[in-house]
Amino acid sequence: MTPPAETADAIPDPTTIDSARDVNYIGIGGRYKASASLQLNLPLPLGPQWGANVFLDGGQVFSPSVAPTAGLLRAGGTPADSSLADVLEDEVGIRFGAGAGIQYLTPVGFVSVGFGLKLNPSYLDLRSPARVYCGDSINDADPVVCFGGDEVNVPGSDADFGYIDARLSGRDFVPDDIDEGNFFRRLQLHLSIGQTF
Numbered sequence: 001m002t003p004p005a006e007t008a009d010a011i012p013d014p015t016t017i018d019s020a021r022d023v024n025y026i027g028i029g030g031r032y033k034a035s036a037s038l039q040l041n042l043p044l045p046l047g048p049q050w051g052a053n054v055f056l057d058g059g060q061v062f063s064p065s066v067a068p069t070a071g072l073l074r075a076g077g078t079p080a081d082s083s084l085a086d087v088l089e090d091e092v093g094i095r096f097g098a099g100a101g102i103q104y105l106t107p108v109g110f111v112s113v114g115f116g117l118k119l120n121p122s123y124l125d126l127r128s129p130a131r132v133y134c135g136d137s138i139n140d141a142d143p144v145v146c147f148g149g150d151e152v153n154v155p156g157s158d159a160d161f162g163y164i165d166a167r168l169s170g171r172d173f174v175p176d177d178i179d180e181g182n183f184f185r186r187l188q189l190h191l192s193i194g195q196t197f
Contacts, residue, residue, distance in 0.1 A: 017130075017134065017138075017146035020128065020130035020131075020134075020138050021130075022130070022146075023129045023130040023133045023134065023138075023146070024129050025124060025129045029061070030061035030062055030063055031062060031063035032061070032062040032063055033059065033060070033061050033062070034059060034060055034062070035057070035058065035059030035060075036057070036058050036059070037055060037056070037057045037058075038055065038056045038057075039053055039054070039055040039056075040053060040054050040055070041053045041103075042054075044102070048105075049104055049105040049106075050102070050103070050104055050105075051102070051103045051104075051105075051110075052100065052101070052102050052103070053100065053101050053102075053103060053112070053114065054098075054099070054100045055098065055099055055100070055101075055114070055116075056096065056097075056098045057096065057097045057098070057116070058094055058095065058096045058097075059094070059095060060092070060093060060094045060095065061092070062092075083172065083173050083174070083175060084163055084173060084175070086175075087123050087124070087175050088124075090122065090123060091122045091123065091124060093120075093122070095118070095119075095120055095121065095122070096118075096119040096120055097116045097117060097118050097119055097188070098116065098117055098119055099114050099115050099116030099117055099188075099190065100114055100115065101113055101114020101115065101190060102114070106193075108193065108194065109193065109194040110192070110193075110194070111192075111193050112190070112191070112192045112193075113189075113190070113191055114189075114190040115187055115188070115189060115190070116187070116188040116189075116190055117186055117187060117188075118186045118187075118188070121185075121186060123175065125185070126180040126181055126185050126186070127178050127179075127180060127181060128181055130146075130162075131162060131178050131179075131181075132162055132163060132175075132178055133146065133162050133163055133164050134146040134162040134164060134165060135160045135161045135162030135163075135164075135165045135166070135177075135178070136160050136161075136162075138162070146162075146164060146165075160174075160177040160178060160179070161173065161174070161177065162178065
């Protein structure tokens with residue numbers, strides 16, 4: 001995850017962040033992917049064109065990009081410490097989702113709408129990048145502050161320190177201090193148009 005840089009190859013200045021939208025996760029990809037889906041289609045009493053389905057999906061990405069873990073997030077030029085590296089390494093693994101939906105047969109194939117639930121989301125999947133990077137200061141300060149230093153995050157404060165605040169304030173980053181987002185971060189809307197197999 002990173003805030004935007006004003007110039008190419010420059011380390012972003014966290015004091016220029018003025019919105020939670022200024023911090024985003026960066027996908028590093030992988031070399032291999034394995035996935036599987038199981039779907040059960042059921043008729044609905046609304047007519048022959050209508051149907052319902054339930055599904056279970058699973059998958060994993062293998063051999064992530066060659067970018068070293070320590071370089072995935074930087075704070076003022078300082079590489080990620082072991083607490084963040086542990087979080088990033090735990091992002092791998094098989095992830096599952098389950099859901100249900102309805103479908104309607106049209107001349108071009110099924111139009112299907114469904115909702116999926118992430119059954120075992122990862123740490124970063126449930127937390128906004130701005131909260132992980134900036135902690136409470138991204139939402140609690142007015143104007144918005146990513147790194148407030150001792151002026152905002154004084155010792156003994158109840159605020160949870162994000163990675164950048166902890167590093168630049170000389171404190172430990174504690175990943176468990178960053179609360180999960182609301183339940184809607186586990187939900188996904190599925191919309192498909194066309195022939196099903």
